[in-house]
Amino acid sequence: MSDTMTTASDRQDERTDSTSVTQSSELECPECGCSAVYRNHERGERCCDHCGLVIEGSMLDTGPEWRAFDASEREEKSRVGAPVTRTLHDKGLTTAISWQDRDGNGRALSSKRREQMRRLRTWHERARTANNKERNLQFALSEIDRMASALGVPQSIREIASVLYRRALDEDLIRGRSIEGIATATLYAACRQEGLPRSLDELTEVSRVDRSEIARTYRYVARELSLALEPADPRQYIPRFCSALDLSGTVQSKAMEICSITAEEGLLSGKSPTGYAAAAIYSAARLCGSETTQSDIASVAQVTEVTIRKRYHEQLDAAGLTIEG
Secondary structure: OHHHHHHHHHHHHHHHHOOOEEEOOOOOOOOOOOOOEEEEOOOOEEEEOOOOOEEEOOOOOOOOOOOOOOHHHHHHHOOOOOOOOOOOOOOOOOOOOOOOOEOOOOOEOOHHHHHHHHHHHHHHHHHHOOOHHHHHHHHHHHHHHHHHHHHOOOHHHHHHHHHHHHHHHHOOOOOOOOHHHHHHHHHHHHHHHOOOOOOHHHHHHHOOOOHHHHHHHHHHHHHHOOOOOOOOOHHHOHHHHHHHHOOOHHHHHHHHHHHHHHHHOOOOOOOOHHHHHHHHHHHHHHHHOOOOOHHHHHHHHOOOHHHHHHHHHHHHHHHOOOOOO
16 A cells, blocks of 8 residues: 555656646546546656556657747747748748638628728738739749649649749749740659659640640750759659559569660650550550550550550560560
């Protein structure tokens, strides 16, 4: 009995001295039924004060990663708001006025107050873009975000595309060209720079400009910004195409092998990477006995069946493969 009292007293002293323990009186211990349950933030555990049972372990710490020992230090280290991002024209350092005409308690505003808030929203939007350059940037970055969302592009590549567009705007590359064309070209350049397989045809589907303008603007932006971009590797397209066609991993591996062997023979030079990948998938499917057609592959890769047949025969000859039938 004495040992039990001493242990409980020691735990009480430990919790009193530590600022990382909070009481959780709404929980009950499943072992002894006591409601004296506390949470130890340093160990990430919820324990019973009476019997010492660890009720929950490996708990997530939702607090800040820093520690403060006085009010001034806490105020200095605290930070609020979203992180700075290049995908917004003001880098996220802005405020927003809610469109809901309600106060902080959820009550509806009076007609006079609603009219006042409407005017505040109007001036707030005008103040966010003080000049033509900021309005240009706001529209372009919204276009990049729209196209990136449609293509399933991750946030990291959106940031790179936004940085490239800001560079193009600072060097006055926008003059005489459409904002949509430059925005699409920078997004395509960011995908190429990070090795994300997105073809010009896919960009054309989500862009408001045609394919020839995207290609022409991309070459101009890459030259003026001195972007060192390597040619697209057709092997980057194979996993996505095989997944869309529901082909096995064996077919995917064989297509990768065919691409590697034929590229070493110099067959890839001057060829479209999507058409080259589509032909390798068709060759691998024929070799592995998978039932897929040229039309299915052409639909997924957005190339013509004629392109697949041409590359298919070239790859078989270069790799020294023979497929009967």
